[in-house]
Amino acid sequence: MTQKQTVVIIGGGPAGLTAAWELMKDGGADAYDVTVLEATREFGGISRTVKHNGNRMDIGGHRFFSKDDRIMQWWRDTLPLQGAPSYDDRKLGRHHDLEPGGPDPETCDEVMLKRHRVSRIYWNRHFFDYPISLSPNTLKAMGPKLTLEAGFSYLKSMVHKLPEDNLENFYINRFGRKLYSMFFEGYTEKLWGRHPSQISADWGAQRVKGLSITEVLKNAFLKLLPKKQDSSKVETSLIEEFWYPKYGPGQLWETVERNCEQAGVHVITDANVVQVRQGNGRIESVVYEDCEGNRTELKADQFISSMPVKDLVNALDAGSGAASVPADMSEIANGLPYRDFVTVGLLVKHLKLRNTTDIPTLGNPPIVPDCWIYVQDPGYKVGRLQIFNNWSPYLVKDVDDTVWIGLEYFCEEGDAFWSMSDEEARDFAIQELTRMRVINGPQDVIDSHRERVKKAYPAYFDTYSHMDELVEYLDSFGNLYCVGRNGQHRYNNMDHSMATAMEAVGNIKTGKTSKKNVWSVNTEQSYHESK
The missing domain is CATH 3.50.50.60 (FAD/NAD(P)-binding domain)
Structure with a gap:
């Protein structure tokens, strides 16, 4: 032997x-x-799931989607895909292609759900598509003057390319200087604590990949065609359906x-x-x-x-x-360098935000359908909101009558925000959500949990x-x-x-x-x- x-x-x-x-x-x-x-x-x-008083928190939000077939097969070998509707899809009549013979998430725990991806950008008290697109909603929220500026700025970027020796130029080449200054510059500095001109373009090449206004327009056009598009040809940031373990990524x-x-x-x-x-x-x-x-x-x-x-x-x-x-x-x-990370979870009675989309959601009144809301408005420290009810209804103990939100903050280990007490972090998060008009105020908050993550983002x-x-x-x-x-x-x-x-x-x-x-x-x- x-x-x-x-x-x-x-x-x-x-x-x-x-x-x-x-x-x-x-x-x-x-x-x-x-x-x-x-x-x-x-x-x-950082793909673990934190459990708190019957609710579960996903650290950072993890969509199970890959262009690598080995990985997709590996995941479904570990947790089989659902063969019957999840609680919210059944109640709301929402459709997913179900796996023949797959487990029923209402009776089986070891199951991978299929979820719709909805993410939007919050900027200047308006919601924009994520990734940024030239939809009627975007144009209406920006108004004619900003739209024209952004359009001409983008046309200029197509003709006059900057050397891609930093992240700022990388973004400007793909979106134009105006959209860059509105949606990327402040958010990137919030995320990394550095101006994009000081950051290597490698990060953009890795995270934004082939995404650009051209890709956004092409994807929008493909949606109008009756033929089902091949997900392997769509940029990762544009993928609209993903898999997700019943109890969050930590379960897998x-x-x-x-x-x-x-x-x-x-x-x-x-x-x-x-x-x-x-x-x-x-x-x-x-x-x-x-x-x-x-x-x-x-x-x-x-x-x-x-x-x-x-x-x-x-x-x-x-x-x-x-x-x-x-x-x-x-x-x-x-x-x-690394960037560290704090998530503040708030369990609230209801949202002040109204669901103005045509996507049916749980809650009374129905909650917004977003998995993530990117806060690209520089007036707020929070970088991103997660609404855990929309990732999986099984992450929330009382999914019909409460909303479980995660506020993601980027910081440095040991800095003022990192060093806040749990109560100070909770109060700060409540104050930001109230200013954003997501909740009415502290009276809406039932419970909270703060989680700190070291070295979350290699910089x-x-x-x-x-x-x-x-x-x-x-x-x-x-x-x-x-x-x-x-x-x-x-x-x-x-x-x-x-x-x-x-x-x-x-x-x-x-x-x-x-x-x-x-x-x-x-x-x-x-x-x-x-x-």
Whole structure:
């Protein structure tokens, strides 16, 4: 009998758990001995679901949609698609194509729902389509003067292209200077704490991808045609239907973790990796610390890391007697910036906002149909609102008579907003929602919960421009694979994080030494624009 290969995976988020399952499925337990080290007691990273007094909160909002068929199949293998209408669709007579023989979400918990995506932009007390479009509603909200300005500004941007050496120019080239100044400039600065002119265009290339006014118009025209359009040809930001676990994204990752344990994976929680020991150009072991300060060393043949690059490099330097990290690599890693994140959940009796769309919704009066509302108005600190009732009716304990809202704030760990007490954060959020005319005031609020998330968004400035040098250094350790959003310091969606793990596991199984495929997920244009 051949000896098993030992693999240590750092992190129990989407990338780490995907790697564990990819190694163990289809009898992988005969070939691999896998250990997952998770620093907390929860699974899913920022794709976890927070439970509070019978209501559930999705950290950041996670649409289950991918242009990668492997990922879509992987999700439906984990949680099967619904075969009967969900509570709200049944009550409201809303239609989705149902899966023959699929579970009924009213009687079964392990089920993936199909959901309609509705997202809008809130600006100057008006709602605009998200992504921004030239619909009659947009033109009416902007008025004739602004519409003409935006139109001529866009035409100018088509003729006069700016060098795409920063995010500001990237946006102006696609939307024109007027729309950029209205909808992108202030919001981007709110999100990152930096002006777009200081941020690498890489971020836009990754998140906005092929989206532009031209794409928006093309998509609007396709909608008028009777032929059903192929979702692989539509930009991700324009996708109008997505899958969603009955109890939020954390449910999927808790299911994957359970499947991994049943397949033989050793999962250790409260395991904070503090040292990564190296020798002879390889990683030899990791040392983790539990919540009582006890340290344990784990040796392995292969290491997959989804911990933040900054922490990984510092852990490499923390080993006693080991070769130290070169000073320039340490400087790049410690200069990598992050944006942290606070969500304030408010449970309210009803919304002051009225549903003026033709989409039927629950509530009395019916609530607005949005999953997300992007607050691109610079007069507010909140960046985005989530209405959890619309993601899944099962996230809300009393979905007919209460509305569960998440207010997302971008900040720096330790700054004034991060350091607020729970009560101060709640009062601040209530004040903003009241000013926005979303609720009447504090009298509408029944309950609240504040959740802080460190290193939610890897940022594209400061030493990020030297990231390729750090990648080369980390790849020099033949048995180390960096995966996931923080593991690669890349603003990946969940499906991209999963794909990096799949590529890494593929390399381990085949003995492939180049890791270019692991790092090139979500960088190739072909990956974005077609399946």
